Amino acid sequence: MEQNYNDSYVIDLSYAVTASDIVYELSSIIDNDRAKNQKIVLKLGDVDLNQSQLLSIRSLINSINSTVEILETNSEQTELAAINLGIVVSEMKSLEAEQTSSVESSLPEPTYVQSYGYVKLEDHLPNDNEEDNKSEDSVCKDTKMSNDEKNASVIVEDFASKAGFKSEDVADDKQDVMNNEVKNEEVLSENIEKLEELKQDNLISDEKADEIFEAKSEDIQDALDNIYASEVKLESILESEVQNEEGIISEAQVKRAILKEEKYTEADFEIDHFSTTYIKQTLRSGQIVNYDGNVVIIGDCHPGSEVIASGDITVWGVLSGIAHAGAKGNERARVRALKMNAIQLRIANCYARKPDGMNTIFPERSSTFTPEEARIINDEIVIFKIND
Amino acid sequence: MSGRVIVITSGKGGVGKTTTSANIGTALAKNGSSVVLIDTDIGLRNLDLLLGLENRIVYTLVDVVEERCKLKQALVKDKRNPNLCLLAAAQTRDKSAVSQDQLKELCDELKEEFDFVLLDCPAGIEQGFQNAVAGASEAIVVTTPEVSAIRDADRIIGLLQAREEIDSYKLVINRVRPQMVQTNDMLSVDDVINTLHCDLLGVVPDDTYIITSTNKGIPAVNEEKSLAGKAYLNIARRIMGEDVPFIDLDEPKNILDKIKRFFKSLGKGE
Numbered sequence: 001m002e003q004n005y006n007d008s009y010v011i012d013l014s015y016a017v018t019a020s021d022i023v024y025e026l027s028s029i030i031d032n033d034r035a036k037n038q039k040i041v042l043k044l045g046d047v048d049l050n051q052s053q054l055l056s057i058r059s060l061i062n063s064i065n066s067t068v069e070i071l072e073t074n075s076e077q078t079e080l081a082a083i084n085l086g087i088v089v090s091e092m093k094s095l096e097a098e099q100t101s102s103v104e105s106s107l108p109e110p111t112y113v114q115s116y117g118y119v120k121l122e123d124h125l126p127n128d129n130e131e132d133n134k135s136e137d138s139v140c141k142d143t144k145m146s147n148d149e150k151n152a153s154v155i156v157e158d159f160a161s162k163a164g165f166k167s168e169d170v171a172d173d174k175q176d177v178m179n180n181e182v183k184n185e186e187v188l189s190e191n192i193e194k195l196e197e198l199k200q201d202n203l204i205s206d207e208k209a210d211e212i213f214e215a216k217s218e219d220i221q222d223a224l225d226n227i228y229a230s231e232v233k234l235e236s237i238l239e240s241e242v243q244n245e246e247g248i249i250s251e252a253q254v255k256r257a258i259l260k261e262e263k264y265t266e267a268d269f270e271i272d273h274f275s276t277t278y279i280k281q282t283l284r285s286g287q288i289v290n291y292d293g294n295v296v297i298i299g300d301c302h303p304g305s306e307v308i309a310s311g312d313i314t315v316w317g318v319l320s321g322i323a324h325a326g327a328k329g330n331e332r333a334r335v336r337a338l339k340m341n342a343i344q345l346r347i348a349n350c351y352a353r354k355p356d357g358m359n360t361i362f363p364e365r366s367s368t369f370t371p372e373e374a375r376i377i378n379d380e381i382v383i384f385k386i387n388d
Numbered sequence: 389m390s391g392r393v394i395v396i397t398s399g400k401g402g403v404g405k406t407t408t409s410a411n412i413g414t415a416l417a418k419n420g421s422s423v424v425l426i427d428t429d430i431g432l433r434n435l436d437l438l439l440g441l442e443n444r445i446v447y448t449l450v451d452v453v454e455e456r457c458k459l460k461q462a463l464v465k466d467k468r469n470p471n472l473c474l475l476a477a478a479q480t481r482d483k484s485a486v487s488q489d490q491l492k493e494l495c496d497e498l499k500e501e502f503d504f505v506l507l508d509c510p511a512g513i514e515q516g517f518q519n520a521v522a523g524a525s526e527a528i529v530v531t532t533p534e535v536s537a538i539r540d541a542d543r544i545i546g547l548l549q550a551r552e553e554i555d556s557y558k559l560v561i562n563r564v565r566p567q568m569v570q571t572n573d574m575l576s577v578d579d580v581i582n583t584l585h586c587d588l589l590g591v592v593p594d595d596t597y598i599i600t601s602t603n604k605g606i607p608a609v610n611e612e613k614s615l616a617g618k619a620y621l622n623i624a625r626r627i628m629g630e631d632v633p634f635i636d637l638d639e640p641k642n643i644l645d646k647i648k649r650f651f652k653s654l655g656k657g658e
Contacts, residue, residue: 286431288480303442304433304479343443353443356467 008069009038014045019053026060039069046074051081058085274311283307283321292328303343312336322346331376336386340372345381347374352381391422391499394506394627395524397548399540401511403532404562407598407608409508410438411617412528414607415624417472421503424463424473426494428520429510430485433477439466440605441474450478450485452494459497468610473502483515488522495523504627513547521548527557528589533564533575538583545586558589560623565594590623591634592616 011029016022022044029035040061049057058068070088073079082089276294285304289295294311305321307313310328312335319337324346326333331348345352352374371386396409406429413425427435430450436442447462452475466472475498478485491507498505507524510516521527527548531541541559548554561580568574577591595616601608608617609624615635622632 286479306480344446351446356440356443 008041009035009066010041010043011035012043013047014043014072016045016047019047019049022047022049022057023060026057035066036064038066040066041070042068042072044071044073044075044078048075048077049073049081050077051084054078054081054085054087058087276311282317285321301337301342309333325374333375335374336371338369338371340374340383345374345383347376347381350376350379350381391501391503391505392526393495393499393524394504394526394528395509395520396506396528396530397509397517397520397544398511398530398537399513399517399544400531400537403530403537404592404598405511405530406434406438406508407602408528408530408560408562408592408620409506410435410607411609411620412624412627413472413504413506414439414466414469415609415621416504416506416627417466417469418609418621419624419628420471421628422471422473422501423504423506424475424498424502426475426498426505426507427477428486428491428507428516430477430516431479431482432510433479435508436464436474436476437605438602438607439472439474441466441476442605445476448476448478449494450481453486453490459494468606483510483519486519488519491519492523513543517544517547521551521554525553525555527554528560529557529586530560530562531580531584532562533569533577533580535575538575538580542584545584557586559584559586560590560592561588562592563594564591588634589626590619592619592623593635 011026013022013025016025042057042061061068068087070090071078071082072090073082079089274293276296277291278296278298279289280298282299283289283297283301283305285302288306288308289297290306290308292310294314295307295309296314296316297307298316300317301307301315301319301321301323303320306324307315307321308324308327310326310330310333312333313323313325315323315335315337317337318339318341319335320341320343322344323335323337323342325335326348327346329348331350333347335342335345335347341354343354372383373386374381374383376382396405396412398405406427409425413423417423425435425439426449427433428449429435436445441464444464447457449462451457452459452462462475463473464476466474495505495507505523507520509520529541529544529548531537545557548557559581561577564577565574569576577588581588593615595608595614597611597614598608598616601611601614607620608614609620611617619635622635625632
């Protein structure tokens with residue numbers, strides 16, 4: 001998988017199929033002392049990576065004092081992104097043939113372990129991000145690299161502002177989601193064009209750029225967190241609830257970091273065959289339910305309690321604690337509750353947290369509940385009202 | 389760089405250890421120091437609520453100790469102040485989940501990167517207290533002007549003196565009501581110091597805003613009007629070595645009080 005030649009350190013990830021495979025493999029490599037303080041040659045296969053993904057991979061490597069020298073890829077998109085980031089792209093086919101042909105035959109076929117699961121969910125990586133921010137702040141002068149990083153920050157910001165839509169719309173018609181995605185991509189490309197223009201005209205002064213960057217750094221940090229965080233593609237879901245005369249309306253603002261195609265495998269339908277456990281009590285702070293299957297709780301889940309299940313979670317009451325459905329990576333798992341007030345929602349590898357503004361620890365009791373269901377749509381946790 | 393590790397303890401519960409930790413931590417961070425707050429109250433964590441960071445916690449102190457995540461992954465950055473980090477306690481475990489040696493190791497690691505490591509100690513003198521004190525070199529003892537709290541603080545000071553690694557310990561008197569002190573219904577600051585024979589770090593007046601701030605998840609030092617917030621800011625400056633005079637809590641608020649005070653002083657003079 002890796003070998004030394006010349007003075008560079010080669011990481012061969014050409015067999016990786018998705019961006020998450022790359023991050024997973026890289027995360028195991030960074031613990032390797034031999035990879036530290038090296039010039040890294042990264043071999044990528046057919047994977048399409050966008051600029052922000054590549055940026056995060058680069059900062060991952062920078063965090064062990066190594067630098068990405070050369071990148072090899074079959075994907076045009078990755079190539080473009082790498083050029084934008086100032087990484088040298090080269091065809092090393094001949095070198096590869098010389099160096100690896102003898103080695104490869106003796107090496108066993110690489111096997112992957114999908115790093116899904118509760119423990120692997122990573123949200124906070126202040127280490128890498130801090131370094132990112134520092135380097136970005138200090139480098140933000142004239143170099144091409146810093147400009148690109150500004151690009152990235154603005155793009156993330158734009159996703160945050162443009163991608164917000166009401167959950168009801170999604171519930172009505174999934175096509176809307178697809179439309180939104182298309183729009184987002186259009187906006188993204190527009191943004192890049194605009195920024196290119198601005199860059200050329202030197203309209204962005206250094207100070208202004210710094211200001212913009214500081215303002216957006218939290219967004220980009222969040223986005224980077226999630227890219228690192230072993231396949232967590234969802235940026236965050238902000239759900240706010242407004243009490244009006246008719247009842248409770250939930251409004252979800254969805255931030256998106258990366259898009260990924262939906263895949264249907266046999267594992268997706270496993271949930272139907274899971275065993276189900278019933279818990280007829282109120283879960284209080286500090287209590288934890290961990291079950292390999294579906295969980296039904298007849299009662300409330302108070303803040304500070306945790307429910308972890310490899311299948312669905314259904315709460316016949318108020319869900320105010322942490323719920324993690326599909327803990328073994330099943331993205332078809334869902335969380336249902338009569339009242340959704342969860343402090344954190346996790347489904348498979350996605351993560352969403354309650355917005356900061358809402359500080360109602362115990363929701364108001366009302367005579368009517370609006371049952372809600374959370375599930376993954378395009379790598380985001382979306383909360384739907386169940387009206388009928 | 390080696391930071392200072394300070395444990396905030398009291399013995400008795402409910403005197404304001406966690407509030408003091410959150411406010412001193414925030415105040416120190418506001419003054420420009422890098423601060424990490426560690427909640428050692430495993431199983432009964434509250435510090436995250438006071439800072440309004442509950443929804444961001446993914447990994448906890450126990451996860452770090454049991455090596456399920458890297459230390460930096462578990463540090464939750466504060467919403468308002470980038471200098472401030474929180475290492476939350478696990479809610480689903482108990483005090484026996486960590487040992488003294490593990491916390492000592494953790495503090496040694498953290499003090500290399502932060503100016504201040506503040507440990508919020510649980511109530512009691514059992515394992516939770518022993519764990520929290522293990523890594524610290526300084527202590528802040530929080531008490532209220534009540535006989536029971538002072539008795540427990542005295543016990544804690546005794547235990548701290550017995551530990552060689554604690555170089556200094558100072559007293560914060562919380563929830564002082566100047567008006568009750570004036571009418572002799574509450575022990576005065578001097579009474580408390582005379583009982584405990586301990587250096588005073590600060591006096592914090594009883595302030596209703598503390599309740600509001602706890603519910604909002606915003607420490608009182610962020611609110612300029614709060615008298616308690618001011619007191620905590622002064623305490624932070626004293627920790628950093630400045631010589632800050634104590635706030636005059638007896639200052640009369642209206643003219644009537646001023647007149648009363650004037651006549652009282654006349655009476656004393658005779």
